[in-house]
Amino acid sequence: MDGWIHWSAPAAAIAIALPAYAYQYSTVGTAQQQAFPGARFEEIQPQGVWKALAGDRLIGYFFVDHVIGKHLYIDYSVALGADGGVRRVEILTYRESYGFEVANAGWLAQFAGKTSGSALEINSDIRNISGATLSSRHVTEGVKRILAYYATHLR
Amino acid sequence: MLIISIKLAFYTERWGLAMRRKQQAARGQVGESGSIFASRARPVYFNALARRRYRGLTSALTVASFLAMAGSGALADEATAQGKPVAQPPNEQLIEKLDRMEARIRALESELHRKGETAESKKQTARTAASRGNPAKAPAGAKDTAPGFPGDNETAALEPPPPPNNDLFGVAPSPLPGLKIDAYGELRFGAQQNPAANGQWQTGFDAARVVLLPTYQFNDNIVFNSEIEFEHAGAGFDADDKLHGTAEIEQAYVDFRISPYINFRAPGIDLVPIDWLNLYHEPTNFYSVMRPELDNGLIPTTWKAPAASIWGQIVEGLNYEFQISQALEDFGGDFGLRTAANTVPPFPLGYAPGIDGVTALGFAQAPLGDFRQLSNYLGYTLRLSYMPSFLPGFDGGSTVYFTPSTTPRGAYAQINGALRGRSSLTIFETDFRYHVPDTGLEFRGEFADVIVGNPANLRANNDGDPTNNVGKSLFGASGEVAYHIPFGPVLGSKWEAVPFYRYTSQNFQTGGFAGTDLNFPTGSGRMQFHDVGVAIYPTPELVLKLNYTKALNAAPGGAQSDSVLGGVGFFF
Numbered sequence: 001m002d003g004w005i006h007w008s009a010p011a012a013a014i015a016i017a018l019p020a021y022a023y024q025y026s027t028v029g030t031a032q033q034q035a036f037p038g039a040r041f042e043e044i045q046p047q048g049v050w051k052a053l054a055g056d057r058l059i060g061y062f063f064v065d066h067v068i069g070k071h072l073y074i075d076y077s078v079a080l081g082a083d084g085g086v087r088r089v090e091i092l093t094y095r096e097s098y099g100f101e102v103a104n105a106g107w108l109a110q111f112a113g114k115t116s117g118s119a120l121e122i123n124s125d126i127r128n129i130s131g132a133t134l135s136s137r138h139v140t141e142g143v144k145r146i147l148a149y150y151a152t153h154l155r
Numbered sequence: 156m157l158i159i160s161i162k163l164a165f166y167t168e169r170w171g172l173a174m175r176r177k178q179q180a181a182r183g184q185v186g187e188s189g190s191i192f193a194s195r196a197r198p199v200y201f202n203a204l205a206r207r208r209y210r211g212l213t214s215a216l217t218v219a220s221f222l223a224m225a226g227s228g229a230l231a232d233e234a235t236a237q238g239k240p241v242a243q244p245p246n247e248q249l250i251e252k253l254d255r256m257e258a259r260i261r262a263l264e265s266e267l268h269r270k271g272e273t274a275e276s277k278k279q280t281a282r283t284a285a286s287r288g289n290p291a292k293a294p295a296g297a298k299d300t301a302p303g304f305p306g307d308n309e310t311a312a313l314e315p316p317p318p319p320n321n322d323l324f325g326v327a328p329s330p331l332p333g334l335k336i337d338a339y340g341e342l343r344f345g346a347q348q349n350p351a352a353n354g355q356w357q358t359g360f361d362a363a364r365v366v367l368l369p370t371y372q373f374n375d376n377i378v379f380n381s382e383i384e385f386e387h388a389g390a391g392f393d394a395d396d397k398l399h400g401t402a403e404i405e406q407a408y409v410d411f412r413i414s415p416y417i418n419f420r421a422p423g424i425d426l427v428p429i430d431w432l433n434l435y436h437e438p439t440n441f442y443s444v445m446r447p448e449l450d451n452g453l454i455p456t457t458w459k460a461p462a463a464s465i466w467g468q469i470v471e472g473l474n475y476e477f478q479i480s481q482a483l484e485d486f487g488g489d490f491g492l493r494t495a496a497n498t499v500p501p502f503p504l505g506y507a508p509g510i511d512g513v514t515a516l517g518f519a520q521a522p523l524g525d526f527r528q529l530s531n532y533l534g535y536t537l538r539l540s541y542m543p544s545f546l547p548g549f550d551g552g553s554t555v556y557f558t559p560s561t562t563p564r565g566a567y568a569q570i571n572g573a574l575r576g577r578s579s580l581t582i583f584e585t586d587f588r589y590h591v592p593d594t595g596l597e598f599r600g601e602f603a604d605v606i607v608g609n610p611a612n613l614r615a616n617n618d619g620d621p622t623n624n625v626g627k628s629l630f631g632a633s634g635e636v637a638y639h640i641p642f643g644p645v646l647g648s649k650w651e652a653v654p655f656y657r658y659t660s661q662n663f664q665t666g667g668f669a670g671t672d673l674n675f676p677t678g679s680g681r682m683q684f685h686d687v688g689v690a691i692y693p694t695p696e697l698v699l700k701l702n703y704t705k706a707l708n709a710a711p712g713g714a715q716s717d718s719v720l721g722g723v724g725f726f727f
Contacts, residue, residue, distance in 0.1 A: 023375065023412045071335040071370040072378065095372065097380055097410045097420075098434075104471055106544035122695070123595070123639050123651070127548050130588045131435055131540070137695055 024093045025103055028077065031090040032062055035079030058082055061154060063146050067138040069096045076139060078111075078146045084155060086114045089143055099132035102139050111143055116151035120144040333372040337727060340365035341438040343445070345720035354715030362388040366405070376413075382406040404523070405459055415468050420478075422463040424523055428476040428538040429554040430454040430603065431586045438724025442637055442655040442690040444702040445720065448682075449631045449659050452515035453603045454584065460521055460534070474540045482532035482558035483580060485509040485566065485614050487518030493527055498565030502572035508614035510561060510580075511623040512664040512680040516605065519561065529563035534580075551587030556580070560608075568617035568671045575617060579608030595639035599657075605629040607666075616670025622677045627666030633659035651692040659684040678709030698724045 026034075032041055036052040039059060043050050050062040061080045066073045075093035080086060089111040091103040101107065110126050122128045122137050129136045341363040348354045364386045371379040387400030408423030426434055432441060432450040436457050441447060450456040462480035469475055486493075487507040492500050499506045509519035521528050540552035560577035567574050586601040607627050610616055615625050637655035644650075664680035688702030700722040706714035 023415070025415065071337060071368070072372055093375075095375060095378065095412070097378060097418075100415070100468075101474075101542050101550070103415075104542060104544070106472065106542075106547060121641075121649075123590070124641065125593075127592055128590060129542070130440070130550055130590070131431065133440070133695060 023095050026077075026090055026092050028064055028092065031077045031079075031088075031092060034090065035062060035077075035088040036060055052079070060087060061150065063149075064092070065142055065146060067142040069094070069099050069102075069132075069135040069138065072096050074102070074135060074139060076142065078143055080147075080150055084115055084147075084150055086111045086143065086147070088112065089139075091139075094135075096135075099129075099135035101129045101132045102135045107136070114143065114147065116147040118144075118147070120147070331371075335370045335372075337368040337370070338366060339368070339437045339439075339726035340724070342723045343720055344722070345444070345718060347718040347720070348715050350715040354712070373409075376411065378410045378412065380406060380408055380410065405457060408462075417465055417467045420462075420464045420466065422461065424459055425462040425464065425478070425480075427458045427460055427462065427480055427534070427536055427556070428464070428466075428478055429458065429536060429556050429582060429584050430456065430601070431540075431552055431588070432456055432601075433458050437726040438700075438722070439692070439696065439698050439726045442635075442653055442700065442702075443657065443686045443688060443704070444700045444722035445704070445718075447601070447633060447635075447657065447659065447686075448684045449601055449603060449633045449661060452517045452663070453605060453629060453631045453661060454582075455516045455518075455520060458516075458520060459523070461523060461528075464536075469539075472542045472544055476536075476538045476540075478536040478538075480534045480536065481521040481528055482530060482534040483509065483516060483519040483561045484521050484529050484563050485519060485561045485578070486529055486563045487511070487514075487614075490522060490527070493529065494565075496564070497527060497529055499529065499563050499567075501565065502567050503569075505569055505618065506614065508618055508623065509563075510607070510613055510625060511615035512625045512629075512676060513623050515629050515661075515663050530560065532558055532560050534558035546589075548592045549587065549589045551585065553585040554582070556582040556584075562612055566612070566614060569619040570617070570671045573671075575612040575614070577609065578612040581606045581608070590639075595641075597637045597639065597653075599635040599637070600633065602632045603630060609669075610667075611669035613670065616668065616672050619672060621673040621675040622679075624664060624668055624670065624672055624674050624676060626664050626668055629661075629663045630665070631659065631661035633657060646693070648694050651695075653690045653692070655686075655688060655690065657684075657686040659686075677711070679714070680708075682706065682708040682714060696725060696727045698722075700724065 032039075032050065032052070036054075036059060039052040039054055041050040041052055041062065048064055051058060052060040052062055060082050063078045063080070064075065065078070066075045068074070072095040073093075074091060074095070077088075077090045077092055078086060079088040079090075089108045091108070094100045094103055107127065107129060111120075114120055114125075119125050120140055120143060122133075122140055126136070126140050342361070343363050344358075344360040346356050346358045349357050364384055366382050366384045369379075369381050369383070373379065382405040383403075384405040385400065385402050387398075389398050389400050390402050391398035404424055406424050406426060408425045409421045411419040411421065413419060428434060430450060432447060433454055433456045436446065436450075445451075446456055460480035462478050464476055464478035466476035467474065485508060486499055487509040488500070492504075492506060494500065507518070510516055511518075534556060535558070536554060536556045538552055538554040540550070542550040558580050561580050562575055562577050565574070582603065582605050584601075584603040586599075588597065588599045590597045605628065607613060607625060607629075610625055610627055613625055615623050635655060635657035637653050640652045640654075642650050642652060660683045662681045664676045668674045684707070685705040686702060688700060691699045693699070700720075702720055702722070704718045704720070706716045706718075708714040
């Protein structure tokens with residue numbers, strides 16, 4: 001009867017020690033600082049688009065958007081440099097049970113340097129993830145849409 | 156505090172008056188009544204503060220009372236900061252409230268002003284864009300202004316347009332927020348050799364499956380997933396409907412998303428996490444019309460079981476799932492043959508095996524309904540899936556499955572009714588997919604080994620049939636090569652053609668035999684398959700397939716089950 005305590009105590013310790021941030025891989029603030037360390041951010045569009053400024057000099061743009069994975073939304077962020085090229089794509093929140101491989105740094109690193117002229121197609125210049133075909137396709141489309149938006153409205 | 160200050164000021168007045176009276180008494184100016192007002196000699200003005208002698212003192216007291224009032228405010232703040240309840244005087248509360256409202260109005264005004272500015276600037280940008288004749292790189296949602304059309308430039312939105320709400324089958328919004336329903340399905344047609352008809356070529360059609368996937372998000376951390384499947388166009392009882400398929404709940408479980416490293420899947424119907432194709436069995440995920448052969452018997456796709464699990468990420472690129480499920484059952488007969496005591500049909504009625512040397516595990520899944528499982532045994536599965544960063548384009552997985560026994564209650568040998576004991580089952584499985592970066596070349600491979608603990612206790616080795624026996628081991632391996640060729644656009648989207656070739660080899664009767672049966676395997680348990688064909692994707696959610704399969708086995712006359720099949724598969 002006392003034996004179960006030996007097993008539940010470490011389990012309880014682990015459960016208490018785990019951070020309670022669930023599906024959220026990153027916050028907007030953390031992602032902003034990782035993309036543009038030390039920069040100041042000025043909101044152009046509430047909750048959506050920021051300018052990144054070093055002093056008074058524009059060093060880039062920061063977008064927060066969401067796409068559908070298979071059923072549920074994926075929140076992600078795209079940081080563009082002043083030249084309009086992608087600096088960093090970050091998955092902020094992934095809600096589904098499958099397909100979270102899109103949050104892998106190695107896969108997201110493919111977007112670095114892409115511009116509005118890039119193809120940004122799965123199996124063309126962006127690798128597919130065989131267990132996350134829909135999520136990887138939709139995130140790629142989202143980044144492409146943000147680059148197109150940049151080209152038509154911000155450049 | 157204000158009350159105290161008022162009282163202090165009041166008492167200061169009273170004290171001043173008292174001093175004045177004392178002074179007058181000293182001068183003999185106080186009347187019989189002792190009232191300072193009743194002086195006959197000199198009218199006394201009730202203005203203690205005007206009296207020079209006590210003016211300084213009363214002034215000091217009044218100043219002190221005002222300071223007390225100011226200090227009370229500070230003291231109140233301090234007390235509140237210390238967490239002690241401070242009764243603020245009503246006036247102060249009102250003033251504070253007014254200040255807050257004013258600040259809020261100012262904030263709203265500036266926000267409105269800013270929005271007005273951006274609306275102006277977006278109109279400017281839209282007009283400039285139109286005048287520059289910008290080609291259609293606009294975000295989806297902005298409407299093109301063709302000449303003659305009342306273009307809607309103002310709605311060329313500044314913010315990236317939200318993705319369309321396509322919760323219902325991907326085409327219409329959901330009636331209940333948080334509920335989404337997706338669907339997938341496969342339709343097959345073509346010509347097949349029928350081994351039961353001596354290899355005669357017969358044409359035919361199969362609405363293999365249409366599956367609905369209702370998903371409900373209770374909140375951001377708790378998600379419900381399910382699959383409702385109709386196989387072979389469903390099930391029915393009217394003779395004119397000719398339906399002998401299946402309507403089943405293939406998956407139904409709730410996920411508690413705790414952290415990226417550990418999540419809990421509550422007991423429900425879930426896929427056993429063995430074999431990538433068992434987990435990702437939608438028709439757009441494989442190129443042949445039929446599911447890969449290795450995933451039909453050796454791994455009985457779709458292998459689902461009553462199960463609960465924990466899953467998550469170990470490090471980036473390495474994920475795990477540990478599942479406890481209802482064990483496989485070595486009973487392959489109709490559900491209706493189970494006794495009310497949840498045993499196999501009693502001797503000498505006989506019953507079909509769940510594990511055998513021809514169909515492997517295809518008939519061994521435990522039932523999902525009505526508490527009619529035939530044993531108390533559980534199965535334990537651990538899967539590791541990896542997407543290593545040092546090999547981009549590669550992903551794979553490996554699984555171990557173990558159950559202490561697959562023997563159902565009451566299992567017996569057909570020859571004499573002697574009860575059979577336990578027989579454990581262990582499965583090792585590993586699979587991979589490698590899409591060579593910057594090319595269209597893709598490789599896939601899979602290997603599975605099923606190890607029977609005690610073959611002497613399997614029904615197949617004790618059912619009186621000498622041709623379906625099972626050894627200690629059933630195994631299979633397959634390798635596939637495919638090439639992705641994009642073409643188009645055709646009919647409004649970019650298409651992709653994927654020619655492929657797959658080779659599969661399986662042996663279900665190896666490792667030695669034990670049991671009461673005679674042992675004369677026909678060789679049909681040793682088989683090879685060659686699949687060649689092409690899968691065409693008009694969109695990633697739709698696939699058109701054409702596929703020739705050559706089946707070989709070691710039985711006399713061969714497998715007699717070649718086929719040329721076409722298929723339509725969708726997943727949205």
